Amino acid sequence: xxQVTQSPExxxxxxxxxxxxxxxxTVSGLRGLFWYRQDPGKGPEFxxxxxxxxxxxxxxxxKATLTKKESFLHITAPKPEDSATYLCxxxxxxSWGKFQFGAGTQVVVTx
Amino acid sequence: xxxxxxDPRHKITKRGQNVTFRCDPISEHNRLYWYRQTLGQGxxxxxxxxxxxxxxxxxxLSDRFSAERPKGSFSTLEIQRTExxxxxxxxxxxxxxxxxxxxxxxRLTVL
Numbered sequence: 001x002x003q004v005t006q007s008p009e010x011x012x013x014x015x016x017x018x019x020x021x022x023x024x025x026t027v028s029g030l031r032g033l034f035w036y037r038q039d040p041g042k043g044p045e046f047x048x049x050x051x052x053x054x055x056x057x058x059x060x061x062x063k064a065t066l067t068k069k070e071s072f073l074h075i076t077a078p079k080p081e082d083s084a085t086y087l088c089x090x091x092x093x094x095s096w097g098k099f100q101f102g103a104g105t106q107v108v109v110t111x
Numbered sequence: 112x113x114x115x116x117x118d119p120r121h122k123i124t125k126r127g128q129n130v131t132f133r134c135d136p137i138s139e140h141n142r143l144y145w146y147r148q149t150l151g152q153g154x155x156x157x158x159x160x161x162x163x164x165x166x167x168x169x170x171x172l173s174d175r176f177s178a179e180r181p182k183g184s185f186s187t188l189e190i191q192r193t194e195x196x197x198x199x200x201x202x203x204x205x206x207x208x209x210x211x212x213x214x215x216x217x218r219l220t221v222l
Binding site: 034089091100101 | 153156166212
């Protein structure tokens with residue numbers, strides 16, 4: 001059975017303190033891995049899609065990387081507005097419509 | 112606002128009642144997804160439409176849940192004979208490709 005595990009569950013950072021979030025997955029025939037940001041009471045907001053091992057994507061202070069077993073979301077010099085829950089999701093090649101999400105990492109950045 | 116909209120935003124119902132939620136996707140998107148999310152968890156896939164065709168449905172979904180997307184536009188999710196375990200946030204998303212855009216969700220409380 002496919003599994004998506006995110007760690008840590010929660011992360012508290014000082015402003016400017018860089019860190020990484022992990023998304024490990026067990027999926028047969030991965031087509032894509034997706035990162036989302038979710039603020040309290042809102043729907044997830046798309047950040048990145050990664051399709052192949054070695055691929056990297058960047059957006060402002062965020063950088064996502066992908067290996068054959070896991071993905072990392074690096075947050076460089078975070079600001080308080082980066083506080084959110086970060087979710088990863090996997091999409092199988094034989095089931096494009098079905099996305100399986102991890103439980104998320106709740107990030108709090110303090111000034 | 113041209114984003115995904117959901118109605119109602121909040122619904123309180125008594126156990127055993129039927130409820131129906133509506134989702135209006137971004138107009139040019141042909142793919143539509145329904146998810147359920149409980150506190151501290153990632154979104155859980157419920158069902159997926161491509162245009163008006165329901166192509167995937169979670170095995171976790173009991174017969175009490177049904178979804179439609181007539182004419183490939185808006186979609187409805189109905190829950191019959193609600194149970195307290197149905198209390199959750201119900202999220203709708205749409206996409207034209209792999210990037211999903213989520214609506215704000217409908218929060219269901221079953222008393």
